[in-house]
Structures are given as C-alpha cells and as structure tokens.
Amino acid sequence: xxxxxxxxxxxxxxxxxxxxxxxxxxxxxxxxxxxxxxxxxxxxxxxxxxxxxxxxxxxxxxxxxxxxxxxxxxxxxxxxxxxxxxxxxxxxxxxxxxxxxxxxxxxxxxxxxxxxxxxxxxxxxxxxxxxxxxxxxxxxxxxxxxxxxxxxxxxxxxxxxxxxxxxxxxxxxxxxxxxxxxxxxxxxxxxxxxxxxxxxxxxxxxxxxxxxxxxxxxxxxxxxxxxxxxxxxxxxxxxxxxxxxxxxxxxxxxxxxxxxxxxxxxxxxxxxxxxxxxxxxxxxxxxxxxxxxxxxxxxxxxxxxxxxxxxxxxxxxxxxxxxxxxxxxxxxxxxxxxxxxxxxxxxxxxxxxxxxxxxxxxxxxxxxxxxxxxxxxxxxxxxxxxxxxxxxxxxxxxxxxxxxxxxxxxxxxxxxxxxxxxxxxxxxxxxxxxxxxxxxxxxxxxxxxxxxxxxxxxxxxxxxxxxxxxxxxxxxxxxxxxxxxxxxxxxxxxxxxxxxxxxxxxxxxxxxxxxxxxxxxxxxxxxxxxxxxxxxxxxxxxxxxxxxxxxxxxxxxxxxxxxxxxxxxxxxxxxxxxxxxxxxxxxxxxxxxxxxxxxxxxxxxxxxxxxx
Amino acid sequence: xxxxxxxxxxxxxxxxxxxxxxxxxxxxxxxxxxxxxxxxxxxxxxxxxxxxxxxxxxxxxxxxxxxxxxxxxxxxxxxxxxxxxxxxxxxxxxxxxxxxxxxxxxxxxxxxxxxxxxxxxxxxxxxxxxxxxxxxxxxxxxxxxxxxxxxxxxxxxxxxxxxxxxxxxxxxxxxxxxxxxxxxxxxxxxxxxxxxxxxxxxxxxxxxxxxxx
Ligand SMILES: Cc1cc2nc3c(=O)[nH]c(=O)nc-3n(C[C@H](O)[C@H](O)[C@H](O)COP(=O)(O)O)c2cc1C
Ligand code: SF4
Ligand code: SF4
Ligand code: SF4
Ligand code: FES
Numbered sequence: 001x002x003x004x005x006x007x008x009x010x011x012x013x014x015x016x017x018x019x020x021x022x023x024x025x026x027x028x029x030x031x032x033x034x035x036x037x038x039x040x041x042x043x044x045x046x047x048x049x050x051x052x053x054x055x056x057x058x059x060x061x062x063x064x065x066x067x068x069x070x071x072x073x074x075x076x077x078x079x080x081x082x083x084x085x086x087x088x089x090x091x092x093x094x095x096x097x098x099x100x101x102x103x104x105x106x107x108x109x110x111x112x113x114x115x116x117x118x119x120x121x122x123x124x125x126x127x128x129x130x131x132x133x134x135x136x137x138x139x140x141x142x143x144x145x146x147x148x149x150x151x152x153x154x155x156x157x158x159x160x161x162x163x164x165x166x167x168x169x170x171x172x173x174x175x176x177x178x179x180x181x182x183x184x185x186x187x188x189x190x191x192x193x194x195x196x197x198x199x200x201x202x203x204x205x206x207x208x209x210x211x212x213x214x215x216x217x218x219x220x221x222x223x224x225x226x227x228x229x230x231x232x233x234x235x236x237x238x239x240x241x242x243x244x245x246x247x248x249x250x251x252x253x254x255x256x257x258x259x260x261x262x263x264x265x266x267x268x269x270x271x272x273x274x275x276x277x278x279x280x281x282x283x284x285x286x287x288x289x290x291x292x293x294x295x296x297x298x299x300x301x302x303x304x305x306x307x308x309x310x311x312x313x314x315x316x317x318x319x320x321x322x323x324x325x326x327x328x329x330x331x332x333x334x335x336x337x338x339x340x341x342x343x344x345x346x347x348x349x350x351x352x353x354x355x356x357x358x359x360x361x362x363x364x365x366x367x368x369x370x371x372x373x374x375x376x377x378x379x380x381x382x383x384x385x386x387x388x389x390x391x392x393x394x395x396x397x398x399x400x401x402x403x404x405x406x407x408x409x410x411x412x413x414x415x416x417x418x419x420x421x422x423x424x425x426x427x428x429x430x431x432x433x434x435x436x437x438x439x440x441x442x443x444x445x446x447x448x449x450x451x452x453x454x455x456x457x458x459x460x461x462x463x464x465x466x467x468x469x470x471x472x473x474x475x476x477x478x479x480x481x482x483x484x485x486x487x488x489x490x491x492x493x494x495x496x497x498x499x500x501x502x503x504x505x506x507x508x509x510x511x512x513x514x515x516x517x518x519x520x521x522x523x524x525x526x527x528x529x530x531x532x533x534x535x536x537x538x539x540x541x542x543x544x545x546x547x548x549x550x551x552x553x554x555x556x557x558x559x560x561x562x563x564x565x566x567x568x569x570x571x572x573x574x575x576x577x578x579x580x581x582x583x584x585x586x587x588x589x590x591x592x593x594x595x596x597x598x599x600x601x602x603x604x605x606x607x608x609x610x611x612x
Numbered sequence: 613x614x615x616x617x618x619x620x621x622x623x624x625x626x627x628x629x630x631x632x633x634x635x636x637x638x639x640x641x642x643x644x645x646x647x648x649x650x651x652x653x654x655x656x657x658x659x660x661x662x663x664x665x666x667x668x669x670x671x672x673x674x675x676x677x678x679x680x681x682x683x684x685x686x687x688x689x690x691x692x693x694x695x696x697x698x699x700x701x702x703x704x705x706x707x708x709x710x711x712x713x714x715x716x717x718x719x720x721x722x723x724x725x726x727x728x729x730x731x732x733x734x735x736x737x738x739x740x741x742x743x744x745x746x747x748x749x750x751x752x753x754x755x756x757x758x759x760x761x762x763x764x765x766x767x768x769x770x771x772x773x774x775x776x777x778x779x780x781x782x783x784x785x786x787x788x789x790x791x792x793x794x795x796x797x798x799x800x801x802x803x804x805x806x807x808x809x810x811x812x813x814x815x816x817x818x819x820x821x822x823x824x825x
Contacts, residue, residue: 318655318673473656478699509695512668513658 005112008154012143013111018074019052021045021096024067024141026059026226027258028219032066033086040086041069044093050100058227060141061220061368061380062128065108070141071099077114079107080123128377128396133358135350135366136342137382140227145262148269151230157275159348163238164283168198171242175344178352179364184210184301184337185412185441186517187363187430190344193334197243197324200332205245208310208328208335209236211252211259212294212301215413216464218444220368220380221338225252225259228342229266233289235341237275238348240287243334248289251306253296264291298414298468302516303335305470315470316516337442339368358384360429367440369428371397373447374404383428390424393447404449408532410457412441414464415521417528418454437528439521453550454533455540459487461525469518476519479510483526491551495541504530549611552596556612559600561586563608570600570609614678619685631671631682632660640684643693643723645700647672659696659723663689690727697729725761733757733780733789734773737764746772747793752802754779754809756789775809779817786820 005013014020023038038054045052052073060068065082069092072078081095095106102117104110109123123129134140143150151157163171176191197205209232213221225232236248250267252260267289270276278286292310299305304317307328327333336344343365347355355365368382369392376398383392389409393399400406408418411428417438419426426432430440448457462484471477483506486499507523514520530537539545546554559570559579566584578594581587589600589609601609613624616631618638625634635642646657655670662671663683671684683689700720724731734755738745746753746767753772755764759780766773780786793802806817 318670320675472654474658474696474699478703479695482699482702506695506699509692513661513692513696515655515658515670 009142012150012153013072013078014074015053015055015072017051017053019050020055020070020072021052022055022057022070022072022141024059024069025056027222027256028059028063029066029068030258034067036086037067037069037084037092040089040092041096043089044096048093048097048100050096052096056144056146057142058140058145059223061137061223061382062377063379064128064377068108070111071096072111073100075114076102076117077104077110077112077119079104079110079119081106082108127398128379128381131387131391131395132382133366133384134382135355135358136231136339136346137224137228137368137380138346139231140223143228145227145229146265148230148266148273151228152273155349156230156345157234157270157273159345160234160237160241160275161281163241163348164281164285168242168244171238172198174352175242175347178347178355179359179362180340180343180347180355181363181430182337183339183343183367183443184335185439187440190336190340193324193336194239194242196322197245197332197334200325202332204247204329204331205243206328206331206333207236207240207243207245207248208306208333209248209250209338209341210301210303210306210335211250211256211263211338212296212306213256213338213442214253214296214298214301214468215415215442215444217372217410217446218370218413218442220370220443222256222259223380224342224368225263225338229262230270231342231345232263232338233266233270234275234345235336235343236289237270237280237287238344239334239336239341241280241285243332245334246287248287249310249328250289250291251300251310252291252293253300254293255296260291260293267291297470298465299470299516299518302518304516306335307333315472316518318515339443360386360427362431363429367428367443369443369445371445371447373410373445374401374406374449374452375399375447376401385429386427388425388427389419389445392428392445393424397447400447400449404451406447407450407452408448408454410438410446410448410461410525411444412439412521412524413444414461414468415439415518415524416441416444417524418448418457418532419528420532423532437524437531439524451548451550453491453546453548454529454536455487455490455546456548456550458525458529459484459491462487462522465518465522469522470516473513473515473519475510475513476515476522479506479514480519480522482506483510483523487526490537490540491546492553493540493544493551495537497541499541500530500534500537503527552598555596556591557589557594557596557598557600558610558612559587559589559604560608560610561588563606564604565606565608567605569603569605573599573603575599614676614680616676617679617681619683625676627676629676631662631664631669631674631676631680634676634680635662635671635682635684642671642684643719643726644672645719645723657696657700659693661689661692668692693723694727694729697724697727701729701732721760730780730782731760733785734760734762734764734767734777736760737762738767738773744770746770747796750796752797752805754805756792757786757806774805779806779810779813781816783820790820 068082070080104119110119172191172194180190181187240248250263276288294300300309305314323333359365363385366382366384372378381396408420466480466484469476507527510523539547549555564586571579576593576595578590614627616634618635621638623638642660644660655673660671661668737760751772754775755773758775759777
C-alpha cells in the first residue's frame with residue numbers, strides 16, 4: 001500500500017462522528033463468522049457507552065486475518081485487529097475499551113501512526129502489505145461498498161467526468177497509452193478491442209463486464225466487486241462511452257450472490273445519481289446497464305460462450321467474426337474483465353502516468369493475484385505486473401505451510417501450467433508465463449508442496465476441464481478425456497513409457513486445433529508437469545511408485561512395530577481383514593489382502609501406520 | 613469478389629465465400645467431416661484446419677478477405693489431422709460394426725487410409741455383418757482383429773479373414789474382440805490360426821491374450 005493517505009481518505013477513515021469501527025461484510029469474512037463479531041461490537045459499544053459508528057466495508061483481501069475489525073477514533077491511529085474470535089464477546093469488548101483508553105497493544109497494525117500514541121507497526125510495514133501496490137484495490141476494506149456517496153468522496157466517478165469531456169478517440173488513445181491489457185486471461189490490449197468495436201457502424205452496441213470468474217482458486221473479481229463495486233460500474237460506463245455503446249451488461253455467476261447483489265445495487269445508485277440513463281452528466285451519451293446472473297459453468301467465462309449464455313445456450317463459437325464486430329444479438333460487443341474495467345476507472349481518476357509507474361515494457365500497471373494452496377497467508381495481493389513469483393509466494397504470502405516444502409506453483413488456474421520452484425524468479429507477466437508453459441489466466445496461483453503428486457495434479461486439472469468442456473469440438477471433448485484416462489492409468493501403476501509421448505503429442509494437437517481457449521489451454525498442466533517433473537512420471541511408470549505417496553494404488557501401508565502398542569483399533573476397522581496381531585503385540589498388515597483404503601492410518605491412535 | 617492466395621495459387625471468390633470454397637476453387641482438397649453446406653457450419657470436428665498467419669483455423673468456417681494467405685497442407689497440419697482422426701476412432705473402435713455405412717461409404721475410414729491412421733477392424737468393412745457374420749457361424753475369422761483397408765474381399769466372398777493387413781495394435785480392440793469370439797469360436801482353433809498367419813507378431817499377441825485372462 002504505497003499510496004499516501006490524503007485528507008479525503010482520512011475523513012473516510014474516521015467518519016463524520018470521528019469514531020468508526022470497520023467491519024468487513026464480504027463472502028470470506030461472513031464465512032469466518034463476522035456476523036457474530038458485529039453483534040459483539042454492537043453490544044460492546046452500547047454497554048461501554050461510546051459514540052462509535054459501525055461501518056460496513058468490503059474485504060482487504062488478506063483472508064488469513066479474517067475476521068478482522070478496524071477501530072478508528074479521531075486522535076488515535078486507526079488500528080486493525082486480526083483473527084478476532086467471533087465467540088468471545090467479552091474479549092471484543094475489552095479490545096474496544098483498551099483502544100479507547102489508548103492501549104493499542106493488541107492491534108495487529110495501524111493504518112498510520114499518530115504522534116504521541118504508542119502503537120504497533122503500520123500496515124504497510126507488514127510483509128503481506130509491504131510489496132503491494134493497491135492501485136485498483138485501494139478502496140477494498142476501506143469504504144462502504146453499498147454507498148455511492150462514499151465512493152464519490154474518494155474521488156469516484158471523477159474519472160467518468162474526465163472521460164466524458166474527451167472525444168471517444170481520445171479515451172481510446174488514453175487507454176492505449178496506459179498499456180492496459182485484459183486482466184481476464186489472454187492479456188489482449190484493451191484499446192485494440194475497443195477501437196475495433198468503435199469503428200463498427202451500428203445502432204446498438206454492447207459492452208459486457210465479465211464477472212464469471214469460474215476457476216478454482218481465483219476470487220479477486222469477487223473481492224473487488226463486493227468491496228468496491230462502483231469502480232467496476234464506472235469502468236464499464238467509460239468503456240461504453242469509448243466504443244459508442246448503448247447498453248451494458250454485467251455478467252456474474254449465481255454462485256456469487258453477494259457480488260451480484262452489490263453490483264446490481266451500485267448500478268441502481270449510479271442510475272439515481274445520473275451516471276446512467278439518458279444524457280449522462282449533461283452530454284448526449286445515453287447508456288444503461290443490466291445485470292445478468294449466469295447458471296455458472298467454467299466455459300461461460302469464455303467470451304463467445306458468455307454471449308451465447310445471455311442469448312440462451314452456452315457454448316463457444318468459432319471466431320472470426322470477433323465479438324467486437326459481431327457479438328451479442330449480432331451487434332458489436334466488447335467484453336472486459338471486472339478488474340480490467342476497474343483499472344479503466346482508476347486510470348481516468350488518477351491519470352495514465354500514475355498507472356504507468358508500475359508494470360513492464362509491454363504491460364502497464366498492477367494485477368491482483370490470488371495465492372492459495374500450501375502457503376501461510378492465503379489471500380489476494382495486488383502487485384505490479386512483472387513482480388517475481390518468489391516475491392508473491394514467499395514475501396507476501398509467507399511461504400510454505402509449517403513442515404512443508406514448496407515444489408511448484410500452478411499459475412493460471414486449471415488450464416495454467418506448473419512452474420517449478422527453481423524458476424520462481426520468473427516474472428509474472430503475460431509473455432514470460434507463456435514462455436514457461438503457464439498462463440496468467442485470471443491470476444490464480446495455487447501453491448503445491450511436496451506432499452502433492454504432480455501426476456495427480458495433472459489428473460485433477462484435466463478432470464476439471466473435462467467436466468467443464470462444453471463438448472462442442474472434437475479435440476477438447478475427446479482429447480482431454482484421453483489425457484485424463486492416460487493419467488489415471490499412470491496413477492494406477494498401469495502406465496507405459498510410450499504413454500508419455502502420447503500425452504505430449506495429443507496435448508499439442510488439442511492445443512492447436514481446439515475451437516476455444518478452454519481446449520486450447522487444457523493440456524497445459526500435463527505438458528508443463530511432463531516438462532518439469534518427468535522424473536515423477538517415470539517413478540510411477542518404471543518403479544510403480546508414487547514419490548509423494550498420493551496415488552492410492554502405488555502406496556503400501558505398513559505398521560511400524562516400534563511404535564505400535566497393539567491396541568487393535570486398526571484391526572477392528574480394517575474393511576479387508578488385512579491386519580493381524582495379538583492384543584498388546586505389534587500388529588502387521590498383510591500386503592496381499594490390503595485394499596489401500598488408508599483407514600488404519602486414520603484410526604491408529606499411536607500414529608504407527610505409515611505409507612511407503 | 614476478393615482475391616485469396618491458397619498455397620501460393622491466386623483465386624478469385626465471392627466475398628462471402630469460405631476458405632474451404634477458395635481452396636476448392638484453387639484445386640486443393642481439404643478433408644471435411646462435420647461441415648454440411650447450408651446446414652451445419654459450427655466447425656466442431658476441426659479436421660479441415662488450415663494455417664492462416666501461423667495459427668490454425670477451420671477452413672469451412674473462416675471468411676475470406678482480400679489478399680488472405682492460406683496454407684492447406686504441411687507436415688504439421690497432417691499430424692494434427694491424423695491425431696484428430698485418432699481421437700475420432702478413440703470413440704469408435706469396434707462399434708463401427710454396427711454403423712449402417714459399414715466400410716463402404718464411410719468418409720472417416722477413407723480419411724484414415726489417406727492419413728495413414730490405423731483404421732478399425734475388417735468387420736467394419738464387411739458388408740455381411742449382422743446378416744452372415746462368419747464368427748457368429750463359428751468360423752475362426754480374423755476380421756475382428758485385423759486392420760481394415762482391404763475392403764474385406766475374403767469375407768465378402770464367404771471366406772474367413774486371414775489377416776493380410778496385420779493385427780490391430782489396440783489392447784482395447786483385442787479385449788472386446790476376444791470377448792466377442794468367446795462362445796462362438798474354439799479358442800485353440802483361433803490361436804492356431806493366429807499363429808499360422810501372424811507368427812512374427814506372437815510376442816505382442818500373447819500380451820493381448822493375457823489381457824483377457
Ligand atoms: C474457459 C475460459 C474461461 C474464462 N473465464 C473467464 C472469467 O471467468 N472471467 C474473465 O474475465 N475472463 C474469462 N475468460 C477470458 C475471456 O474469454 C475474455 O478473454 C475476457 O473476458 C476478456 O476480457 P479482458 O480483455 O478484460 O481480459 C475465460 C476464457 C476461457 C477460455
Ligand atoms: S475447446 Fe472445449 S470448451 Fe471450447 S468449444 Fe471445444 S469442446 Fe467446447
Ligand atoms: S489400508 Fe485399509 S485395507 Fe489396508 S490394512 Fe489399512 S485398513 Fe486394512
Ligand atoms: S491402531 Fe496403531 S497402535 Fe493400535 S494395533 Fe493398530 S497399528 Fe498398532
Ligand atoms: S469440416 Fe468440421 S471443422 Fe471444418
């Protein structure tokens with residue numbers, strides 16, 4: 001959070017009463033029990049008799065501190081308390097009381113220091129914040145997502161005003177200068193798409209905000225829309241103006257109800273304020289937005305499938321014609337990702353130069369990344385494009401979980417690729433990732449440690465894309481299934497050395513010949529693991545052994561006679577009757593009978609059962 | 613009308629034509645399977661892919677434009693098409709037996725021949741299937757195990773197949789074929805015939821027969 005706290009932000013932090021308690025109401029914090037926290041806070045301020053205002057905000061993106069609260073009283077630094085126990089109301093009361101008394105020792109961090117008050121570190125000094133540049137996520141966890149006034153108070157919709165004072169070509173030129181590229185996956189230059197659409201002659205044009213976000217391990221779009229929905233709406237209006245559109249659509253999957261609800265509310269409020277509708281801000285620009293909830297399928301995020309979903313039948317369609325020429329209902333249409341649009345609004349608010357302070361030669365700005373899997377600090381981190389994987393995974397997300405070693409990261413969701421730990425100095429940008437066999441995708445990074453088997457990982461991801469394939473074209477429908485079957489065979493110890501070549505060959509053909517990018521990228525996990533973790537495949541095939549001891553058929557369960565106390569628990573729970581032994585003597589597993597179900601390992605109270 | 617350059621040959625076609633049309637006019641044949649003029653143009657089989665600007669696109673669906681350069685054949689394109697045919701067979705296998713086209717009119721089979729893909733078994737080309745199957749009559753016909761492409765001359769003339777084109781090399785085909793033989797043909801009779809005609813493949817074959825047991 002290298003961004004300075006200005007006067008406007010100060011006002012929002014303390015609120016009109018000069019005493020605000022921020023409570024994040026977003027999907028993630030709700031799951032962590034924030035509702036109970038809120039009740040406890042309400043009770044506490046009542047019984048303490050303090051004049052505090054409870055203030056709803058979105059999420060900061062740092063899941064590992066959920067649920068958190070922030071207490072900000074004029075004269076004191078705004079203090080953030082992480083991992084508040086929702087079931088301990090008296091503790092919450094104590095925290096508030098101590099804070100009011102100027103004792104901030106329990107706080108995790110403060111937003112900024114105040115002279116003369118002893119307080120913990122500033123948020124931006126903590127590792128998970130230090131290297132972040134919160135450009136587009138600046139308001140996340142700061143303002144009430146359901147209040148257009150608060151968004152405007154931070155300078156919101158000033159970007160729209162600026163854009164509307166410019167000619168359409170100038171708006172597109174400005175985005176060209178910013179080197180903004182789509183954050184939805186492919187990294188297509190935003191201006192190029194807009195320009196193509198702008199040049200089409202048509203009475204009706206559409207702009208669509210792609211909020212489908214279907215890949216497992218990605219929730220940055222949800223976070224942004226739940227925490228700062230107006231930024232997305234503002235971006236969509238600017239996009240609409242730039243291409244000369246008449247209608248906007250916000251497409252959100254039904255599994256993310258709060259995201260859909262907040263975006264819909266934002267649209268409603270924007271309309272009431274005159275940012276939508278006829279003659280927006282006194283210009284001759286007419287534009288309105290509808291929100292659309294999809295039934296939710298991974299392929300619906302693909303642009304042609306998304307358009308088809310709105311029309312009533314979700315399947316990808318061969319391009320050309322490109323949607324910018326012939327899209328929704330046959331009219332010129334552009335699609336942009338939630339984050340791309342939020343960047344557009346922010347660029348117009350703060351200027352291209354501010355945006356261009358970050359990024360690489362070919363791609364401007366920052367990107368929100370979701371780091372999940374085997375890391376200490378799961379969360380969403382916004383960093384400049386071109387940041388190294390190492391910085392993100394180790395410095396921000398805290399590295400491997402206790403007792404584990406990271407061996408790779410799956411970058412780009414289910415159709416991304418695995419990058420091994422030796423290459424963690426690789427930069428996160430569109431070209432570099434592709435060069436190493438992964439993709440940027442929506443920015444999901446699933447961290448894989450040595451307790452996971454790479455063949456199993458590839459099998460899992462191909463299983464996902466197989467299930468999500470729309471089934472329209474041959475290479476994806478049949479090819480991915482074949483990949484998945486072969487991987488399944490290898491996992492069962494029935495793989496042959498030729499299978500590796502088949503995987504590679506078929507994988508390449510699928511990528512080259514598929515109709516849409518779902519099939520076009522589906523083999524990535526296979527090809528990249530084959531490239532970097534071939535030894536694991538060979539272990540499975542040649543030695544019938546799974547080094548990570550994950551593939552059930554290839555592990556052997558054994559009881560360590562030195563630890564076993566002969567309690568007989570395993571013997572009683574073994575479904576195959578594969579364990580023998582007398583009470584109080586060390587027990588033994590009869591390998592031929594064992595089904596490898598793992599039950600004995602789960603039940604053994606002494607931890608005597610192991611896998612080899 | 614627009615000018616299109618197909619494999620270096622310049623042709624003029626109406627501006628609403630596809631690359632497939634242009635190639636045809638220029639005298640190049642591109643295989644198609646799913647495309648049906650005026651009825652289906654969703655480009656789902658991908659067999660008609662061609663190279664346009666370094667990327668592959670289905671020619672049956674790609675609109676022509678002035679000066680468009682297209683390559684319809686190359687080693688790489690042939691490889692991709694071959695893999696696609698293989699994928700189609702991965703879902704066909706022995707099921708060809710029950711297809712009304714049998715061997716005769718099947719575009720897929722003739723494509724397989726063109727592209728050197730191991731086609732399905734002789735049974736799929738045998739016109740007598742279902743009416744007068746020799747295996748069903750208890751004869752040790754090697755049809756269910758032999759690579760097709762001979763037009764099933766023997767079986768058509770009422771003689772059991774002796775496997776001129778060699779055994780198929782797919783374990784799955786062997787598995788279901790041996791099941792198919794099971795109660796109809798005596799195992800040793802079959803094995804001795806296999807040995808007689810395919811002795812040099814016996815190593816491989818014994819692996820497949822293992823599969824069964
Ligand atoms: C299978 C598949 C799923 C996709 N899912 C999403 C998604 O959830 N959100 C998204 O913005 N883009 C998704 N995309 C990318 C879109 O097709 C499209 O490129 C993007 O929305 C364009 O916006 P941008 O230029 O702002 O990135 C997906 C693509 C594919 C092939
Ligand atoms: S690549 Fe897969 S998802 Fe895309 S059109 Fe083909 S079958 Fe459907
Ligand atoms: S793994 Fe399952 S089958 Fe094998 S010994 Fe343990 S409980 Fe019995
Ligand atoms: S449950 Fe554990 S300690 Fe008890 S007999 Fe089995 S292996 Fe030994
Ligand atoms: S013929 Fe099927 S894709 Fe062109």
